[in-house]
Amino acid sequence: MDSADTTPVIPDQTESDTGRVEMLLDQLPHRDAIPRKSGEVAFEAPWELRALALGVAVHEAGNRPWADMQGALIQSIKTWEADSQEQSWQYYERWVDALETLLVQRGVMTIAELDVRTKVVLATPRDGSHQHVHHDPVAVDHGRPSPQQGTEPARS
Amino acid sequence: MTTSETTQRPPPISGDELRAEQEIAARVKALEALLIEKGVLSTEVVDRVAEIYEREVGPQLGAKVVARAWSDPEFKQRLLDDASAACRELGIGGLQGEDMVAVENTDTVHHAIVCTLCSCYPWPVLGLPPNWYKHPAYRSRIVREPRVVLREFGLDLPSTVEIRVWDSSSELRYWVLPQRPAGTEGLNEEELARLVTRDSMIGVGLPLAPEKS
Numbered sequence: 001m002d003s004a005d006t007t008p009v010i011p012d013q014t015e016s017d018t019g020r021v022e023m024l025l026d027q028l029p030h031r032d033a034i035p036r037k038s039g040e041v042a043f044e045a046p047w048e049l050r051a052l053a054l055g056v057a058v059h060e061a062g063n064r065p066w067a068d069m070q071g072a073l074i075q076s077i078k079t080w081e082a083d084s085q086e087q088s089w090q091y092y093e094r095w096v097d098a099l100e101t102l103l104v105q106r107g108v109m110t111i112a113e114l115d116v117r118t119k120v121v122l123a124t125p126r127d128g129s130h131q132h133v134h135h136d137p138v139a140v141d142h143g144r145p146s147p148q149q150g151t152e153p154a155r156s
Numbered sequence: 157m158t159t160s161e162t163t164q165r166p167p168p169i170s171g172d173e174l175r176a177e178q179e180i181a182a183r184v185k186a187l188e189a190l191l192i193e194k195g196v197l198s199t200e201v202v203d204r205v206a207e208i209y210e211r212e213v214g215p216q217l218g219a220k221v222v223a224r225a226w227s228d229p230e231f232k233q234r235l236l237d238d239a240s241a242a243c244r245e246l247g248i249g250g251l252q253g254e255d256m257v258a259v260e261n262t263d264t265v266h267h268a269i270v271c272t273l274c275s276c277y278p279w280p281v282l283g284l285p286p287n288w289y290k291h292p293a294y295r296s297r298i299v300r301e302p303r304v305v306l307r308e309f310g311l312d313l314p315s316t317v318e319i320r321v322w323d324s325s326s327e328l329r330y331w332v333l334p335q336r337p338a339g340t341e342g343l344n345e346e347e348l349a350r351l352v353t354r355d356s357m358i359g360v361g362l363p364l365a366p367e368k369s
Contacts, residue, residue, distance in 0.1 A: 021205060043283070045177060045181065046181070046279050046283060047177075047180055047181035047184040047185075049206055049283075050184050050185075050202070050206060050284075051184045052205075052206075053202045053205035053206035054187060054188055054191065054197075057197045057201045057202045057204075057205050058191065061201065062196075093180065096180065096183065096184060096187070099187070100187070103187075103191075108191070108196060109190050109191075109194065114183070114186055114187060114190065117186035117189060117190055118179070118182050118183045118186040120186070121182040121183075121185045121189075122178065122179065122182045132325055134322070134324075134325060135328075137320035137321055137322050138272065138299055138321050139298075139299045139300075139320070139321040140318065140319065140320050140321070141302050141303050141318065141319040142318050143313075143314075143315045143316055143318050143319065145316060
């Protein structure tokens with residue numbers, strides 16, 4: 001058994017992180033198209049949030065101007081509008097496309113590599129490491145029944 | 157200042173749409189894995205950015221389901237019997253093979269959820285898991301000393317309340333149906349949904365109390 005871990009569970013969050021990212025998003029072309037709900041950036045699926053975070057993280061890790069991402073996004077949308085039958089595009093799909101283009105241009109990876117890895121991910125069952133279903137609680141703290149609850153049978 | 161409300165796609169539930177979603181989700185995962193392997197960035201860095209918005213993904217969907225359950229006893233029963241099917245009624249669905257179970261808080265029983273082995277989480281209703289949910293500290297301590305951990309979240313339950321901790325797996329993900337707060341009789345579903353917090357659906361918090369007008 002691992003030794004008793006008493007690490008506090010809730011970490012601190014900084015407000016400056018939010019400000020920093022919002023500032024980047026504000027500088028994006030088509031920023032009105034960023035899906036929002038009551039003014040807050042909104043996401044339909046977890047991958048959208050992850051893609052946004054990747055784009056920002058890549059930018060902060062490199063020493064390139066944010067204008068690169070802006071340009072890639074504009075280009076991705078232009079290409080989509082020119083090539084596709086439908087006029088409407090989904091913001092985060094264009095975002096992923098722009099990020100890929102940028103990374104390929106910078107020689108970080110090739111599309112072929114990404115295609116191969118994507119197939120691997122699709123073939124791997126999610127969290128395949130454990131599929132054992134637990135139908136009962138994994139832990140129960142019975143508490144102390146009040147005097148009035150005296151006749152309840154003990155649960156194992 | 158105007159708020160822009162863009163039209164959102166409804167969550168994918170058709171076969172084609174589901175496949176397309178799975179593909180792009182896999183692509184983003186692959187992208188992150190490659191970038192980490194190539195030393196461009198670390199998971200922690202991406203987590204930190206994602207953390208800023210993590211509260212926005214999904215919890216509003218779960219809140220909708222909870223508000224419906226609070227307002228409609230028959231829906232609530234369907235939810236407790238088969239959460240995945242009940243959520244699909246509201247257009248909320250996940251990938252196949254990921255069933256959900258909603259466990260209901262009562263006056264005498266309070267539930268909390270965890271994934272002891274990794275970070276399995278009912279993302280269709282709650283979005284992305286918060287970072288603390290994924291950390292070993294939470295995963296081991298919520299099982300070993302749930303009452304103490306809940307107190308650290310500011311949830312001090314009476315000793316007469318039993319606490320049950322549920323371990324999610326890749327095939328079955330639990331989430332908590334919190335109790336409807338007192339004094340909410342006059343509220344409609346939309347107003348009720350605003351009281352439901354992500355933490356109350358994980359079981360580490362309670363829904364908000366209604367504002368006194």
